[in-house]
Amino acid sequence: MAVSAGGATKPTATPASPASPPTVTLAVDATAAPRKIFHATLKIPAAPGDLTLYYPKWIPGEHAPDGPVIDLAGLKFFAAGKTLKWRRDLLDGFTLHVEVPTGVSEISAELDFLSPATFEGGFSAGSSATDKLAIISWNQVLLYPKGFKSDDINYSASLKLPEGWKFGTPLPVIGQSGNEIKFATVSLTTLVDSPVITGEFLKVVPLASNPVTEMDIAADSAAALEAPPEVWDHYRSLVDQAQKLFGAHHYRDYHFLYTLSDHVAHFGLEHHESDDSRVGERSLVDDGARKMSASLLPHEYVHSWNGKFRRPADLATPDYQQPMQDDLLWVYEGLTNYLGFVLTARSGLLTPDQDRDDLALTAASLDHTPGREWRNLQDTADAAPQLYFSSRSWNSWRRSTDFYDEDTLNWLWADVIIRQQTNGAKTLDDFCHLFHGAPSTAPMVKPYTFDDVVNTLNQVAAYDWRSFWTERLTNHGPGAPLGGIAGSGWKVVYDETPSAMESGFMGARNFVDATYSLGLILNDDGSIGDTIEGMPAALAGIGPGMKLVAVNGRRFSGEVLRDALKSAKTGSAPIELLVENTDYYKTYKIDYRGGEKYPHLVRDDSKPDLLSEILKAK
């Protein structure tokens, strides 16, 4: 693989390390998956002296040092019939030192991985197993020796599943006996990049044959797998549209590993030849829920090209201990988010109307992010290892990992500029062909820098791209970057009726959206998730963590609040909010007459409709 990065771990053998990269044998027993405990046994070549082993710390695609070392238990080392002494490194909790006795050339290790026993959100270290299914992330059940790149160490892995459970994975299988699967020997890089989905109810849906592309879907019930036939057609179309967008691919075959459960963490994680995406149990069979998660698989699939194949040079680290630098996530995640948004419409997973409603929500939310006054977009990427784990309270003032959504707007803007500069002859699709395209290859990493992005954009359309991106990354607003929406012939407006997409999100995520009226984001039970600095609720003294109990003397509900906003438009009395805060109750009076406000995109007929062109299937 073409991974290169400055400051790589030097492959010089220490006295205790074998001279050439070892092959480690790894046997994982997942038969107790419903108990949420996974047992692993490793055989690791070693030489007498100190053997330094690592538990993976920086997890690819999670952009953070969030390897779940706290859930590593039952750790024991043996050689020549004896238990070996070990100690954790005092400067790094992910590093272990094992005393290897003389005359020993291999040690064995035993460990348990304790998957969260009660519900935990987050990424792959969050809840990953139920009574009926599990996702096995190999980085959670292994150790690796110091001194080698993950490309150079080989693993020969096997996996034992609960009786009768089926599985899906991009990892090549060389044999199966009963419920035990033996995998081909692969590099540590490939192993960690190739999770396994397994379950009692598992459906394989072929999407394309050359190269083989399929969905491997595990659900908590058989009924959750019975989506209407057009859903599979949309995913087939996604594969077709992605090939047309990029003009080549960089995997041998591709598996959408899709988990449908209300008891696992919900997120998407990209790999070269698969994605580990997890949504609610009814997300394929329920019309509304399907819309809410429609853009997830397009986003993760795009990552096979943008993020895995083309990767920022300082994210292409030689192993899992070297810190990742997240400054180019505005390309890695931002461009992926834009292309995922485009492919969601081109594949038919959302209609253009629905996709535009989604874009309106993105634009409105970022246009009500006063935190940009102190934190620019670049800093949301630079601080990503921390921001991924920040509380949702104070989101609008702290800012979050905004490089996803804000760069959807910025890359739309770039797409519009290319179309304008070339009178429609070129588009961002041409950039993708140059940057991510031919020739098709097996998984490999081609690192890039800021300059490479600017130079490739200039190959497509001459423009001062360096200044464009520098301004986009360092400005402090005040508003969101809406130049792409305006240039594509649309504008953001607010009215009193939420779009179907917004109603869907409110229903699915149990919140009430008074963001654009009072500057108040509420959960269904009245607890206040966030307030927007400078808007009526915050100015009145209300903040996140408080709870709205009553509106104008009546017990709070979403409808009661909406009615109060409506009647205040024409009335003269202030809206009275009874709020509980740390056991104390207080009434806040808000003199607000603006009514309800929900974002939409409407056509600006003075300009050509480039957005509809962009969203059209190729």
Ligand SMILES: [Zn+2]
């Ligand atoms: Zn992503």
